[in-house]
Amino acid sequence: MIEFKGVHKTYDNGNIALKDVSIVINKGEFVFIVGASGAGKSTLLKLLMREEVPTAGEIIVNGFKLSKLKKREIPYLRRTMGVVFQDFRLINSMTVFDNVAFAMRVIGASNVEIRKRVPYILGLVGLHHKARSYPKELSGGEQQRVGLARALVNNPSIIIADEPTGNIDPELSHEILELLTEINRRGTTVLMVTHQIDLVRRFHHRVIKIEEGCVVSDQKAVPACPVKSNIEAAAVDIAGIFPFEEGEHYEF
Amino acid sequence: MSFSSFRYLLREGLRNIWQNRFMSVASIGVLVSCLLLTGGSYLIFENINHIFSWVNRQNIAVAFAREDCTDEQLQVLTDKIKGITNVCGVEFISREQAFEKYKDAIPEALREELEGENNPYLDTFIIEFSDLSKFEDSIYQIKQIPEIESMVYDANIAKSLAKVRSIVLIASGWVIALLLFVSLFIIANTIKLTVYNRRLEISIMKSVGATDAFIRVPFIIEGMVLGIISGLLSYGLVYLLYSRLYGMFGIGFMGGLLDFSSVWHVILSGFLGIGMLTGIAGSAISVGRYLNVEGGISGVI
Numbered sequence: 191m192i193e194f195k196g197v198h199k200t201y202d203n204g205n206i207a208l209k210d211v212s213i214v215i216n217k218g219e220f221v222f223i224v225g226a227s228g229a230g231k232s233t234l235l236k237l238l239m240r241e242e243v244p245t246a247g248e249i250i251v252n253g254f255k256l257s258k259l260k261k262r263e264i265p266y267l268r269r270t271m272g273v274v275f276q277d278f279r280l281i282n283s284m285t286v287f288d289n290v291a292f293a294m295r296v297i298g299a300s301n302v303e304i305r306k307r308v309p310y311i312l313g314l315v316g317l318h319h320k321a322r323s324y325p326k327e328l329s330g331g332e333q334q335r336v337g338l339a340r341a342l343v344n345n346p347s348i349i350i351a352d353e354p355t356g357n358i359d360p361e362l363s364h365e366i367l368e369l370l371t372e373i374n375r376r377g378t379t380v381l382m383v384t385h386q387i388d389l390v391r392r393f394h395h396r397v398i399k400i401e402e403g404c405v406v407s408d409q410k411a412v413p414a415c416p417v418k419s420n421i422e423a424a425a426v427d428i429a430g431i432f433p434f435e436e437g438e439h440y441e442f
Numbered sequence: 443m444s445f446s447s448f449r450y451l452l453r454e455g456l457r458n459i460w461q462n463r464f465m466s467v468a469s470i471g472v473l474v475s476c477l478l479l480t481g482g483s484y485l486i487f488e489n490i491n492h493i494f495s496w497v498n499r500q501n502i503a504v505a506f507a508r509e510d511c512t513d514e515q516l517q518v519l520t521d522k523i524k525g526i527t528n529v530c531g532v533e534f535i536s537r538e539q540a541f542e543k544y545k546d547a548i549p550e551a552l553r554e555e556l557e558g559e560n561n562p563y564l565d566t567f568i569i570e571f572s573d574l575s576k577f578e579d580s581i582y583q584i585k586q587i588p589e590i591e592s593m594v595y596d597a598n599i600a601k602s603l604a605k606v607r608s609i610v611l612i613a614s615g616w617v618i619a620l621l622l623f624v625s626l627f628i629i630a631n632t633i634k635l636t637v638y639n640r641r642l643e644i645s646i647m648k649s650v651g652a653t654d655a656f657i658r659v660p661f662i663i664e665g666m667v668l669g670i671i672s673g674l675l676s677y678g679l680v681y682l683l684y685s686r687l688y689g690m691f692g693i694g695f696m697g698g699l700l701d702f703s704s705v706w707h708v709i710l711s712g713f714l715g716i717g718m719l720t721g722i723a724g725s726a727i728s729v730g731r732y733l734n735v736e737g738g739i740s741g742v743i
Contacts, residue, residue, distance in 0.1 A: 268649060
């Protein structure tokens with residue numbers, strides 16, 4: 191579970207990134223975090239990963255009180271979460287297998303565990319046949335699936351996806367979202383920061399919108415209804431289910 | 443730490459050296475130069491000590507007993523001189539023995555006249571000292587003994603050697619300290635470059651929850667291996683250079699040069715120790731600074 195209680199964050203240069211943010215994200219939820227550039231989304235993620243500490247307020251993640259967390263305890267907090275980056279962050283000199291195995295090696299997993307777990311996870315993201323390929327030989331969508339496999343391999347209870355579809359084309363973005371939804375269906379909490387409104391509209395998850403450091407809307411997930419076409423999706427938008435105003439634009 | 447982790451970290455450390463081979467070679471070069479100078483200073487210092495002990499063996503003081511000393515008093519006097527801390531050897535030459543020894547130097551006409559009661563020689567003590575730097579103090583102590591008539595000695599060699607030794611000790615101390623600092627700086631910069639080249643991996647490691655200690659290990663191994671290689675290379679070079687010098691000046695010059703076999707273990711362990719410590723400290727400084735100040739998960743690339 192993730193809980194933000196009246197969180198403020200002001201950087202040393204005086205820039206106010208978050209103002210009185212209070213959110214509760216329960217275990218097993220899928221949440222989109224949306225907002226324009228500079229709205230405070232990145233700060234929110236940095237606070238979650240304990241790269242930054244709040245100026246005021248408290249954050250609790252998987253039972254860890256982040257403001258009281260000692261430096262040496264931070265790695266253990268991070269082991270409860272998997273991070274997916276917009277730029278994939280794959281190591282080009284390593285094969286797909288080794289990229290995923292890397293995440294296990296650095297937390298001290300044995301070779302036996304690695305040989306068992308990595309093929310399973312690669313199978314889960316549909317890349318078992320690419321285990322020996324290098325990142326440069328893969329498409330953007332495939333590279334992101336490797337990134338997702340790496341985030342999943344240590345069996346985290348939360349996946350933090352920072353614009354995971356920002357660098358891939360729309361069709362493949364859809365695949366990544368379906369994969370994340372499937373992972374969520376299996377019980378993992380997913381927190382995804384995105385600019386891509388069309389994806390948010392297609393997948394009916396909870397949406398938290400941030401503007402100028404404040405949470406301006408928190409739209410709970412609606413029961414999933416099969417979306418058959420773009421026209422139907424548009425009809426859902428018009429019905430005003432999602433908290434976007436007409437003509438609103440986000441940077442891509 | 444599991445065996446798999448240890449093997450992985452060791453491999454990563456060695457991979458760092460290979461991937462960053464130009465800087466690794468540069469670091470080894472600088473560290474070898476520093477170690478060679480350090481070893482050179484040490485060998486000069488030890489050779490001065492060696493010459494010192496040779497001079498010690500050559501340098502003696504001669505003390506003459508008062509003419510009226512009885513045999514018993516002479517025995518007491520011998521014990522008194524032996525009792526002085528810095529004295530390592532006392533040879534007694536009686537008046538009669540001295541006359542026998544040097545009578546050839548006396549003109550034949552006078553020889554008979556001077557024999558017996560008119561013997562011009564005094565009872566003599568030839569005294570050796572263990573520490574030349576305390577030479578003058580010891581001479582003073584002997585002179586204070588009432589039964590001593592006079593002394594003959596040359597404090598100049600002892601004085602100047604003691605001076606040279608202390609200058610070499612101070613100068614080599616400063617040179618070694620300075621060179622170690624330079625080595626540390628160079629190694630730290632080499633590792634800094636490796637850290638910079640591997641910042642993507644470090645950011646991933648941090649994001650999946652690797653501890654700082656785990657992230658540090660490959661870099662520490664890199665620094666340590668660079669230090670060991672430098673130490674071994676330096677030892678080989680010092681051995682070759684010193685062997686050539688020994689071949690040229692080894693025997694005959696002020697007691698000869700110090701034999702390498704008596705110092706090889708000090709030089710080898712010193713080089714390995716200094717090399718490893720410099721490597722480890724250099725790595726620890728660089729990677730520690732990166733982890734504490736610069737390196738985060740997001741936005742590092």
